[in-house]
Amino acid sequence: MTSFSRGDVVIVDLGMMAKVRPCVVVSASKPDSQRNMSVVAPLTTEIRGGECEVEFPKPKYLLDNSAVNLIGIVGVDNAKIGRVLGPFPADRMAAVEEGLARMLGL
Numbered sequence: 001m002t003s004f005s006r007g008d009v010v011i012v013d014l015g016m017m018a019k020v021r022p023c024v025v026v027s028a029s030k031p032d033s034q035r036n037m038s039v040v041a042p043l044t045t046e047i048r049g050g051e052c053e054v055e056f057p058k059p060k061y062l063l064d065n066s067a068v069n070l071i072g073i074v075g076v077d078n079a080k081i082g083r084v085l086g087p088f089p090a091d092r093m094a095a096v097e098e099g100l101a102r103m104l105g106l
Contacts, residue, residue, distance in 0.1 A: 002081050002082060004025055006026065007088050008088065009084070011023075022043045025040055026073065037077055039073055040073070043067065050071075054067060054092060055092075056088070057089065
């Protein structure tokens with residue numbers, strides 16, 4: 001199984017039509033002792049400038065400019081998480097956290 005941490009960009013099999021795509025891990029490590037799952041937010045190249053997107057500078061491990069699609073957060077079985085691409089930019093992780101809090105009304 002792949003070892004990853006919160007703030008890592010990982011490849012995730014989101015199933016069926018969602019396909020295999022890069023996602024940023026937004027949950028704490030092992031958030032639930034009874035389930036081997038994590039919460040991830042998918043990255044998208046279809047940047048629309050919406051309130052639930054967080055843009056960031058293109059890192060070397062991605063081919064195109066992307067944004068985090070916060071509205072697409074999903075819980076996934078850790079077995080569906082493939083390799084780690086690299087760390088998400090730390091300064092933009094704060095924007096992801098703020099966006100999630102606003103979107104979820106926390």
